[in-house]
Amino acid sequence: MDSxxxxxxxLYSKKWNTxxxxxxxxxxxxxxxxxxxxxxxxxx
Amino acid sequence: xxAIDWVILCATxxxxxxxxxxxxxxxxxxxxxxxxxxxxxxxxxxSVMATQASAITFLSTPGQAYTDGMEFVQFYFGLPIAVIIIxxxxxxxxxxxxxxxxxxxxEKRFDLKTRSLASILFLIQRGLAAGxxxxxxxxxxxxxxxxxxxxxxxxxxxxxxxxxxxxxxxAVNVTQKQQMVVIMGGMIAAFVLIVxxxxxxxxxxxxxxxxxxxxxxxxxxxxxxxxxxYNVWSALFGAxxxxxxxxxxxxxxxxxxxxxxxxxxxxxxxxFNGLLKVPMQFFILLVGVMVFVFYQFxxxxxxxxxxxxxxxxxxxxxxxxxALQNRHASILTEKQGVQKEYAASLSGEAVLTxxxxxxxxxxxxxxxxxxxxxxxxxxxxxxxxxIETNDKDFVFIHFILNHLPxxxxxxxxxxxxxxxxxxxxxxxxxxxSTTTIDIYKRFTNKNSTDDxxxxxxxxxxxxxxxxxxxxASFVSLFDNLIQLVNFIGSVFYGTILGIFLVAFYIKKxxxxxxxxxxxxxxxxxxxxxxxxxxxxxxxxxxxxxxxPLGAFLTVGMAVWFQSMFNGGNAVLVExxxx
Numbered sequence: 001m002d003s004x005x006x007x008x009x010x011l012y013s014k015k016w017n018t019x020x021x022x023x024x025x026x027x028x029x030x031x032x033x034x035x036x037x038x039x040x041x042x043x044x
Numbered sequence: 045x046x047a048i049d050w051v052i053l054c055a056t057x058x059x060x061x062x063x064x065x066x067x068x069x070x071x072x073x074x075x076x077x078x079x080x081x082x083x084x085x086x087x088x089x090x091s092v093m094a095t096q097a098s099a100i101t102f103l104s105t106p107g108q109a110y111t112d113g114m115e116f117v118q119f120y121f122g123l124p125i126a127v128i129i130i131x132x133x134x135x136x137x138x139x140x141x142x143x144x145x146x147x148x149x150x151e152k153r154f155d156l157k158t159r160s161l162a163s164i165l166f167l168i169q170r171g172l173a174a175g176x177x178x179x180x181x182x183x184x185x186x187x188x189x190x191x192x193x194x195x196x197x198x199x200x201x202x203x204x205x206x207x208x209x210x211x212x213x214x215a216v217n218v219t220q221k222q223q224m225v226v227i228m229g230g231m232i233a234a235f236v237l238i239v240x241x242x243x244x245x246x247x248x249x250x251x252x253x254x255x256x257x258x259x260x261x262x263x264x265x266x267x268x269x270x271x272x273x274y275n276v277w278s279a280l281f282g283a284x285x286x287x288x289x290x291x292x293x294x295x296x297x298x299x300x301x302x303x304x305x306x307x308x309x310x311x312x313x314x315x316f317n318g319l320l321k322v323p324m325q326f327f328i329l330l331v332g333v334m335v336f337v338f339y340q341f342x343x344x345x346x347x348x349x350x351x352x353x354x355x356x357x358x359x360x361x362x363x364x365x366x367a368l369q370n371r372h373a374s375i376l377t378e379k380q381g382v383q384k385e386y387a388a389s390l391s392g393e394a395v396l397t398x399x400x401x402x403x404x405x406x407x408x409x410x411x412x413x414x415x416x417x418x419x420x421x422x423x424x425x426x427x428x429x430x431i432e433t434n435d436k437d438f439v440f441i442h443f444i445l446n447h448l449p450x451x452x453x454x455x456x457x458x459x460x461x462x463x464x465x466x467x468x469x470x471x472x473x474x475x476x477s478t479t480t481i482d483i484y485k486r487f488t489n490k491n492s493t494d495d496x497x498x499x500x501x502x503x504x505x506x507x508x509x510x511x512x513x514x515x516a517s518f519v520s521l522f523d524n525l526i527q528l529v530n531f532i533g534s535v536f537y538g539t540i541l542g543i544f545l546v547a548f549y550i551k552k553x554x555x556x557x558x559x560x561x562x563x564x565x566x567x568x569x570x571x572x573x574x575x576x577x578x579x580x581x582x583x584x585x586x587x588x589x590x591x592p593l594g595a596f597l598t599v600g601m602a603v604w605f606q607s608m609f610n611g612g613n614a615v616l617v618e619x620x621x622x
Contacts, residue, residue: 011136011307012132016131016311019311019315020128020131020132020315023124023127023128023315023318023319024124024128026124026319027121027124027318027319027322030322030323030326031121031264034114034117034263034264034326035263035264037252037261037263038261038262038263038264040252040256041252041253041255041256041261042256042259042261042262042263
């Protein structure tokens with residue numbers, strides 16, 4: 001559609017998708033770290 | 045407080061206020077004053093972070109970890125999901141339509157009454173929250189420092205009003221950068237000092253083991269339960285909806301990223317929060333856990349709220365309370381002895397008693413301590429039922445005032461007041477913008493000039509500031525202050541989010557259907573919330589689940605009503621965004 005053509009360049013680009021994926025992966029890593037900490041200290 | 049603390053506190057606050065006024069001096073257009081519009085990504089990111097991190101975050105959260113452990117961090121797992129959805133869908137449309145407020149979009153997509161409904165719901169809930177944002181630190185600081193509550197409310201409110209009125213959105217943004225530096229610097233200094241004040245044989249590993257023994261280190265809870273406020277599932281579903289609504293539709297946050305100079309600045313600013321918010325909350329909770337470990341080796345009062353202690357000691361229950369205090373002191377002495385032996389055993393030193401036995405003894409002593417504290421709470425309530433007996437919000441400030449060195453006390457008080465000012469400034473700024481753009485300019489003066497918009501926006505900031513101070517003078521403590529803010533948000537956010545979800549994703553639904561659906565949904569959600577929270581014996585849904593309930597009800601009913609209606613006056617989303 002025309003609307004897509006008027007959008008700033010790269011609004012839905014692969015670079016942005018990679019950035020979103022990195023945020024999800026970073027937070028999954030935090031969750032894994034929390035899981036390990038819970039296992040190490042939380043189950044005493 | 046010593047003179048050096050006063051100097052640091054006053055100098056920090058004065059610098060922030062004067063810096064905000066100085067950086068935004070001179071005449072501004074309405075676009076500059078209301079929207080900002082030239083902020084870089086780090087300004088957007090820090091501004092979004094400072095808006096969410098209120099004084100309540102730094103007073104309540106460590107206290108929450110002290111009493112309930114680290115589970116609260118799960119609440120923030122919904123945030124990264126929400127900011128990504130906003131980056132993909134919301135920001136491009138807001139940017140393309142060049143809106144000043146999120147609610148302007150709703151008129152373009154639906155109609156005037158839907159825009160007005162959403163903006164009025166926002167004004168109600170954010171107006172109440174602004175009062176709490178001022179009141180929360182004021183009540184705690186007044187109790188522990190013996191400062192007059194009403195003057196504290198006024199001082200916090202007036203400081204914020206000065207630079208928010210003077211410089212608008214840009215002043216809010218620039219001061220929030222300074223405030224975040226003060227806040228994070230202060231919290232890191234506090235953490236380092238707590239750890240260095242632990243006994244020599246208590247390493248970080250030993251400290252966490254001790255906290256784990258007391259059930260403070262369970263971070264993730266995978267058990268699904270509607271009764272449990274914080275578990276992975278309530279975070280991923282309930283909190284995601286709350287965060288989506290907060291960051292995507294609450295003008296106090298939308299205004300922060302709309303001030304970005306480009307879509308890229310807005311998106312990176314939000315993603316910055318998606319990356320750092322969870323570890324930041326983890327760190328603040330960890331400060332609370334370290335305070336807990338510190339107090340295993342140091343004396344604590346029977347109740348951390350000095351106003352509660354004072355009330356009961358001036359009542360006929362003073363003798364009973366003194367008996368509990370004596371029992372508390374003897375439990376603490378015994379507990380500290382066992383704790384020292386346990387710490388020695390954890391660090392590999394030879395001890396007379398088996399570590400497992402020591403751990404069991406500690407558990408018994410902690411249970412006795414808690415039982416004693418509970419009895420103290422009952423006495424306090426009998427002495428004065430208007431005083432808050434739940435003292436978790438007072439734990440961290442008690443530690444600051446009694447165990448931090450001179451100078452740092454002033455810095456930590458500056459942290460708390462800076463946080464109060466940063467979120468209040470965003471709230472007043474957003475309330476003023478919404479009142480100017482969605483109410484005044486839309487209904488009263490459609491042909492208002494640029495200068496008049498700025499002038500009215502300043503007056504509305506002043507008005508909302510006065511209302512927030514007035515509300516702060518009447519509100520009373522809830523179970524926990526941070527939960528009160530989230531509770532008020534949850535009552536309104538679901539419906540507002542539902543309207544926006546329909547607007548963005550369900551193109552066939554039009555204004556009439558979504559408006560009726562939103563009104564019915566809001567009535568149902570508010571009824572559920574009131575019955576659940578305030579009527580004994582009735583349990584419907586914990587507040588976090590009100591967010592998805594409101595959103596689903598609005599979306600579901602809007603689709604259903606639309607299927608029954610014919611025609612309408614809506615514009616499809618493609619038409620709006622082209």
